[in-house]
Amino acid sequence: MVNLQEIRTMIEKQKLQSPNYYVWNCEDRNNKPNILKIGKRIWDGVLLEENVGMELGSRERPIIKTFLSLEDPSGIHNLRITVIGQDISDIPLRRCDFGFLMLMGGNTISNSDIQKIQRISVLSHSVEGFFEKRIGRLSWYQISSDLVESGLSLFHIGSTLIHLVKMEFQSRITAIEILMAVDVDILLAYFKKLHDISRVESIKQFQQKIKEIQKLRPDCDLEAECNICDNRAICDQIRDMIAKRNKIRRADE
Amino acid sequence: MKSDIRVVAVTGKGGTGKTIFTYLFAQNMIDLGYYPLLIDADPTMSHLTHLLNQKSNRSMESVRKQIIQVALRGKEDENQKLAEKIDIIIEQSIMDTDKYSLLVMGQPDSKGCFCATNSLLRNVISTVIQDYDLILIDAEAGLEQIHRQVLGEVDYIIIITDYSLRSVETAEFIAKSANNFIGFKKIGLIVNKKMGDFDAKFKDKIEQVGIPIIGVVPFDEKLIKIEQMGESLDILDDSSVAVKAIKRIAQNLLETN
Numbered sequence: 001m002v003n004l005q006e007i008r009t010m011i012e013k014q015k016l017q018s019p020n021y022y023v024w025n026c027e028d029r030n031n032k033p034n035i036l037k038i039g040k041r042i043w044d045g046v047l048l049e050e051n052v053g054m055e056l057g058s059r060e061r062p063i064i065k066t067f068l069s070l071e072d073p074s075g076i077h078n079l080r081i082t083v084i085g086q087d088i089s090d091i092p093l094r095r096c097d098f099g100f101l102m103l104m105g106g107n108t109i110s111n112s113d114i115q116k117i118q119r120i121s122v123l124s125h126s127v128e129g130f131f132e133k134r135i136g137r138l139s140w141y142q143i144s145s146d147l148v149e150s151g152l153s154l155f156h157i158g159s160t161l162i163h164l165v166k167m168e169f170q171s172r173i174t175a176i177e178i179l180m181a182v183d184v185d186i187l188l189a190y191f192k193k194l195h196d197i198s199r200v201e202s203i204k205q206f207q208q209k210i211k212e213i214q215k216l217r218p219d220c221d222l223e224a225e226c227n228i229c230d231n232r233a234i235c236d237q238i239r240d241m242i243a244k245r246n247k248i249r250r251a252d253e
Numbered sequence: 254m255k256s257d258i259r260v261v262a263v264t265g266k267g268g269t270g271k272t273i274f275t276y277l278f279a280q281n282m283i284d285l286g287y288y289p290l291l292i293d294a295d296p297t298m299s300h301l302t303h304l305l306n307q308k309s310n311r312s313m314e315s316v317r318k319q320i321i322q323v324a325l326r327g328k329e330d331e332n333q334k335l336a337e338k339i340d341i342i343i344e345q346s347i348m349d350t351d352k353y354s355l356l357v358m359g360q361p362d363s364k365g366c367f368c369a370t371n372s373l374l375r376n377v378i379s380t381v382i383q384d385y386d387l388i389l390i391d392a393e394a395g396l397e398q399i400h401r402q403v404l405g406e407v408d409y410i411i412i413i414t415d416y417s418l419r420s421v422e423t424a425e426f427i428a429k430s431a432n433n434f435i436g437f438k439k440i441g442l443i444v445n446k447k448m449g450d451f452d453a454k455f456k457d458k459i460e461q462v463g464i465p466i467i468g469v470v471p472f473d474e475k476l477i478k479i480e481q482m483g484e485s486l487d488i489l490d491d492s493s494v495a496v497k498a499i500k501r502i503a504q505n506l507l508e509t510n
Contacts, residue, residue, distance in 0.1 A: 226368075235369035237324035237332060242373050244336035249380070 004075045007101070007194070011179060014084045014187050022083040026159035047131040053145030054088060056098035056182075062138035064099030064181075064188055065121065066195040067114050073105020073175035081158035085182025088143070088152055096183045098141070099191045102161065105175035111202045113169070120164050127160055154180055257438065258408045258506070262390040265413030266423035270445045272300040274413055274470070275391040276486060277496060281503040282387055283352045289387040290347070294358045301391040302357050304486060311346040312359025313374055320370050343377045354385070406436035409506075411467070415446045418458055425462040441467030443502065448472045468502035470495050 015021045057063035070076065085096070102117070122132050122139065129144035143152060158178045165176060181187035226232050263278070265271045272295070282289055293301040293309075302309055319342075323335045348355045356378075382388055390407065412427055414420040424442055431437060442464040444451075448471075451459075459466065473495035479486060489496050 229366050231367055233327075234321060234324045235367060237327055238320060238367070238369035238373055241320070241324065241332050241336045241339075242369065242376065244333055245339055245373070245377070248337055249340075 004070060004103070007103075007179075008075075010187070010190055011082060011084065014181075014184060018084050018184060020084075020086045020090070022081075022087060022154070024081045024083075024155045024158070026079045026081055026155075026162050045128070047129070047142050047144055051144050051146075052142045053094065053148035054091065054143040055095040055140060056143070057140030058095055058097075059133070059135070059138075059140065061097050062135075062140050064191045064195060065118070065139075066099070066101045066191045066198065067104065067117055067121075068101065068194065068198055069104045069106065069109035069114060071105075071107045076103050076105045076175035076177045078105075078175040078177065079162060080177045081155055081162070081180070082178070083154045083158075083180045083182065084187055085180070085184050087154050087182075088148060091182065097181075097185070097188055098183075099181050099188045100158075100161075101179045101191050101194060102165070103175075103177045103179070104165070104173050106169075106173045108172055109169075111205060113172075114202065116168065117165055120168055121161055123157070123160060127157075154182070259386060260388045260390070260407045261409045261411060262392050262407040262437075263411045263413060264392040264427055266415075266420045267393075269413045269415045269420055270470075271413040272304060272391050273476070273480075273486065273495075274411075274443065274445060274499065275301055275389060276304045277489075277499045278503055279353060279389050281500050282389070285503065285507065287387045288353065288385070289389050290354045290356060290382055290385040292356045292358065292388060292390040294390050294392045296358060296360050296393060299357050299359070302355065305353075305355065306485065307348060307350075307355055309348065309355070309357035309359070312357040313343070313346065313378075314359030314361055316342055316346060317361070317367070317370050317374060320373060321367055324370075339373065340377055340381060343374075344381050347381065356382075408438045410437050410440045412440065412442050412464060413445050414442060416444060416448060416451070416455065418455065421455070421458050421462055424464060428462070428464050441465055443468045443470060445470045446472045467505065468498065470498040470502075 102121075104117070122134070123130050123141065129147035131142040131144075132139050133142055141157075158180060161178060162176050165173060179191075181191060226235065229235070263271050263275045275291070279289055279291055291301060291305070293299045295301070299309060299312075316339075320335065320339070323331050346356065348357075410428075410431055412424040414424045428440055431440065442459070442462075444459075444466060447469050471494045473493055475493050476486075476489065476495045479489065491497060491500075
């Protein structure tokens with residue numbers, strides 16, 4: 001199980017050790033770059049290599065994205081974005097190692113919700129001038145030179161992620177917080193560890209669920225996924241037949 | 254087996270001799286005064302039916318197809334009529350002889366899940382067979398098929414293995430998956446076609462698998478010859494070491510259950 005206190009201790013320790021850190025509330029700052037447009041499927045463009053002004057993560061060192069849901073939202077600093085490391089404008093080279101941990105609170109967040117959040121956190125089409133390159137599950141961000149020059153900050157990336165998740169889940173996610181790491185190896189490794197733990201837990205939960213379903217409905221070849229079965233209408237007819245047959249038997253008895 | 258053991262499923266890796274065991278075990282139970290219902294639940298080929306020298310008029314698969322056809326047409330009156338006579342159809346599909354009854358499951362050829370059909374078949378089969386005091390199922394290697402199309406629960410799972418590690422590994426897999434697919438009270442292993450003494454590796458494997466051995470059937474040359482010649486197993490008598498061993502197993506099961 002993931003321990004929130006342990007995460008806080010780790011972050012505080014890194015704040016003390018890192019020369020740069022930022023803490024923002026995603027509703028505090030409204031100084032969006034002029035050209036920044038954010039929203040669902042706002043941008044269908046692609047980013048040419050020569051227009052890339054900044055890469056967060058890379059093919060060799062993809063972004064570490066960790067999503068954790070906690071039933072008790074009280075320990076989560078709602079709408080807070082914390083960055084350990086430099087912000088985009090201060091990163092001297094055109095690339096950095098990058099990762100984030102998203103903490104979400106709400107007692108109805110399921111594994112499939114987390115998967116959905118992972119999908120909507122792919123920012124390619126949600127921010128103009130922002131492209132998320134992907135190889136399978138691995139990804140890294142490419143940001144256009146224009147966007148970098150217009151003052152894009154990790155604040156905007158964090159608040160976009162929060163905005164997209166809140167838009168999708170509204171009141172079901174009662175608290176959301178993002179912790180980001182830029183070129184802080186120890187913190188990135190920690191995020192990766194949390195990611196692995198949560199992944200193992202979710203695989204275990206999934207396997208358990210399958211076992212339970214198999215026990216409930218071992219006759220179903222689709223692991224009880226009647227909703228995706230092409231023969232559902234036929235089975236409904238047969239279920240009707242079963243009900244009729246049982247009624248006849250009860251009457252006979 | 255007058256007590257709580259009524260439904261026995263015989264399973265194991267292909268080629269271990271489970272159908273011949275089922276046949277000889279059934280003969281013993283008949284000799285001991287039982288009138289068993291034999292269920293030929295091997296979907297690949299109805300070996301038991303063949304050994305019994307019977308021909309099935311109607312398998313459960315053909316009933317299954319009929320149910321699906323009616324459901325496909327979706328006519329209310331047809332649906333009602335089939336609901337009224339489904340118990341009779343299945344009852345009539347059971348072949349009665351003077352020594353045993355036989356129910357043949359047949360080879361599934363309706364592609365798709367149709368899990369509701371299986372529920373219907375299972376419900377009806379469990380009603381229709383309630384008067385038998387012994388039901389012996391010759392199953393395929395996995396137990397999913399039994400649960401899907403025959404019965405929700407069996408009392409005793411007998412796993413047949415031959416003297417090979419692979420076969421014991423299959424037995425282990427069957428025993429593990431049994432918990433997921435079917436309810437059962439007891440499980441036991443029979444080592445079939447045993448030649449010579451068990452070597453240490455085989456013994457260790459059996460011990461590690463942890464399924465209790467309820468019997469050992471020696472390799473029987475007579476039986477092999479009869480099989481090679483395609484003759485009836487009825488000519489086997491007590492001089493057959495396999496027959497003797499299976500008789501002992503049947504008696505043990507009767508005494509201990």
